[in-house]
Amino acid sequence: MEPRELARGTGLSVHEITVSFAGITALEHVSVDVAPGEVLGVIGPNGAGKTTLFNVICGFVAPQSGALRWRGEPLGRIRPDRLAALRIARTLQGVGLFPHLTVLENVTVGATRFRRAGLGSALLGLPRSDRDERALRERARAALAQLGCENIDERLPGTLPYAVQKRVALARALVCEPELLLLDEPAGGLDARELSDLAKLVASLGSSVAVMLVEHHMDFVTSVCDRVVVLDFGRVIADDVPRAIQQDPHVLEAYLGRDADTGDGLGAEARATDARG
Amino acid sequence: MRRLGGSAALRRSTLLRSLGLVAAGAVVLALVSEGLGAYDNLELATGAYYFAVLAGLTVLVGVSGQISLGHGGLMAVGAYTVVLLIGNEQWALVPALAAAVVVTSLVGIPVGAAASRLRGPYLAGATLAFAVGLPALADKFPATFGGENGLTINPPTPPSFLGASFELERWEAWIACAGALIVLFVLYNLLHSGFGRALRAVRDDEIAASLCGLRVGRAQTLAFILSAGCAGLGGGLLAVVLQLATPGAFPLELSLTLLTGVVLGGLGSLAGAIWGAAVLVLLPSWTNDLAHSFSLSANVENNLPFAIYGLVLIGAMLVWPSGIQGGVRELGGRLRRLRAHRVAER
Ligand SMILES: Nc1ncnc2c1ncn2[C@@H]1O[C@H](COP(=O)(O)OP(=O)(O)OP(=O)(O)O)[C@@H](O)[C@H]1O
Ligand SMILES: [Mg+2]
Numbered sequence: 073m074e075p076r077e078l079a080r081g082t083g084l085s086v087h088e089i090t091v092s093f094a095g096i097t098a099l100e101h102v103s104v105d106v107a108p109g110e111v112l113g114v115i116g117p118n119g120a121g122k123t124t125l126f127n128v129i130c131g132f133v134a135p136q137s138g139a140l141r142w143r144g145e146p147l148g149r150i151r152p153d154r155l156a157a158l159r160i161a162r163t164l165q166g167v168g169l170f171p172h173l174t175v176l177e178n179v180t181v182g183a184t185r186f187r188r189a190g191l192g193s194a195l196l197g198l199p200r201s202d203r204d205e206r207a208l209r210e211r212a213r214a215a216l217a218q219l220g221c222e223n224i225d226e227r228l229p230g231t232l233p234y235a236v237q238k239r240v241a242l243a244r245a246l247v248c249e250p251e252l253l254l255l256d257e258p259a260g261g262l263d264a265r266e267l268s269d270l271a272k273l274v275a276s277l278g279s280s281v282a283v284m285l286v287e288h289h290m291d292f293v294t295s296v297c298d299r300v301v302v303l304d305f306g307r308v309i310a311d312d313v314p315r316a317i318q319q320d321p322h323v324l325e326a327y328l329g330r331d332a333d334t335g336d337g338l339g340a341e342a343r344a345t346d347a348r349g
Numbered sequence: 350m351r352r353l354g355g356s357a358a359l360r361r362s363t364l365l366r367s368l369g370l371v372a373a374g375a376v377v378l379a380l381v382s383e384g385l386g387a388y389d390n391l392e393l394a395t396g397a398y399y400f401a402v403l404a405g406l407t408v409l410v411g412v413s414g415q416i417s418l419g420h421g422g423l424m425a426v427g428a429y430t431v432v433l434l435i436g437n438e439q440w441a442l443v444p445a446l447a448a449a450v451v452v453t454s455l456v457g458i459p460v461g462a463a464a465s466r467l468r469g470p471y472l473a474g475a476t477l478a479f480a481v482g483l484p485a486l487a488d489k490f491p492a493t494f495g496g497e498n499g500l501t502i503n504p505p506t507p508p509s510f511l512g513a514s515f516e517l518e519r520w521e522a523w524i525a526c527a528g529a530l531i532v533l534f535v536l537y538n539l540l541h542s543g544f545g546r547a548l549r550a551v552r553d554d555e556i557a558a559s560l561c562g563l564r565v566g567r568a569q570t571l572a573f574i575l576s577a578g579c580a581g582l583g584g585g586l587l588a589v590v591l592q593l594a595t596p597g598a599f600p601l602e603l604s605l606t607l608l609t610g611v612v613l614g615g616l617g618s619l620a621g622a623i624w625g626a627a628v629l630v631l632l633p634s635w636t637n638d639l640a641h642s643f644s645l646s647a648n649v650e651n652n653l654p655f656a657i658y659g660l661v662l663i664g665a666m667l668v669w670p671s672g673i674q675g676g677v678r679e680l681g682g683r684l685r686r687l688r689a690h691r692v693a694e695r
Contacts, residue, residue, distance in 0.1 A: 195542075
């Protein structure tokens, strides 16, 4: 599995990353690339290191070795709060909305990188601060509208159906106009119709956005991903188009080896872990 | 350009709303103070400087999700700053109060920076140490801070245009209320800005907030500094009203009482800080009166106020789990629903 060559200065390149936590090696010499316009799926059994890979990219976990490059620049030891400015957005496993902020406020927080007015004008209530606020709210409304979340601006996340909350979370990620979108289990807990809406949305993101998504739902991965990376015990065991992944003997072994009694391979794994939401 | 109606302009402009609020507050407070005698004007002044402190503390605790057991200590910083500047350096009142805000905010920087790295009991412990340690400094350097007895200043003199018969206590109430209104202005603007929302986001989920581009530690430190500035102003006003700063005026108990005030009033809301200030001023004298009305032995009588105080607090929290302001809001909602129901029945 040679990592594909990226055009210089574009996309994300993860090179030979190793992470260990007190004896457990969560990632071992992991290399992954994502190009603009590409949708990359990251799959693997529970505990394979998928979320850890996201945490390394976001700067929540420092790798013992390896390097990251984003749009040609080294990502170094990046602080999570600098990501939005670098046009990297991430949704969290589950929902991860601010429970006491309204839907509109949640998404407006996602637009923080467009804020211009400073603390001084906020404390004095200057018109400049109000104008800035209106501009951010407009962006948030547009992002909500893009995801079909209208007329719920003033609702609290907890009062909305789970699928709608997940869409709001996606709007909060999209409102910063990311060029790299990291989605941790975006399909968890969604029904068939919601899944197809999500697939359409991911497909519609356009050629400038690179998407990396962690997912257990194999049908969804097969339908939206251009390429799939399979992690097992912190190692990349396959990196190929979805159709080839489904027949890869290493992959089948990684999944079957662990749930031999559930029988039928990837499909069973997908269903077994789906329920966790 | 289309001309905006008054209410639309109010909706759009935070500044118009906060100025309107301050103007309305000033009128009400001036009228109230006009009707009060000397003793009650002192109570009003006390309520006003408590409000300044509680409003800052409710933003820290209720909005930014941090805790401080050290706000009594920060009040002491403000009070000593004012007394030293007015007493020793002959500063005028307004610059001395402004200096109290600045000095206390500066003290708040390291405390806030440390606080933003600490969580739960560790944060409480660190700020507690501050509350206990700071007033002790006054004993340590008696030459500067006057030791146990503290330092005194002359009472402020009402300006002559108010007339020769203008009472000192009323003037003190005006000064303290002016300080409270400034705090109201600044914090109202803050809470209705993107920065207020950022603080609430950080409180709700630090990881999600940082992924949205918010600098979590910086937001928490700023909240602490602002809250410290308010406590400094409150402490400075206390010194002006009492013409005194002593270590005994800022015991650990004060810090705990302040927290009680914000929780009881309703966390995170400025209206709640008004309720909290009212409770802190009125409850002790009510419980005292009540205890003495039973005509019991002196021993019981002297401890009864504390017992009643505690019972009232526990009772209030049971009746209004989200504070007095929470209860008021709920009542408002119920009345509105009732009215909507009546309209629907017609
Ligand atoms: N902060 C941490 N400290 C210690 N161990 C950790 C930490 N984070 C992850 N791990 C360990 O690293 C391994 C990889 O975990 P990770 O969360 O990346 O798995 P995952 O592939 O996302 O699993 P899932 O499908 O269950 O979400 C696991 O063994 C986990 O226990
Ligand atoms: Mg995971």
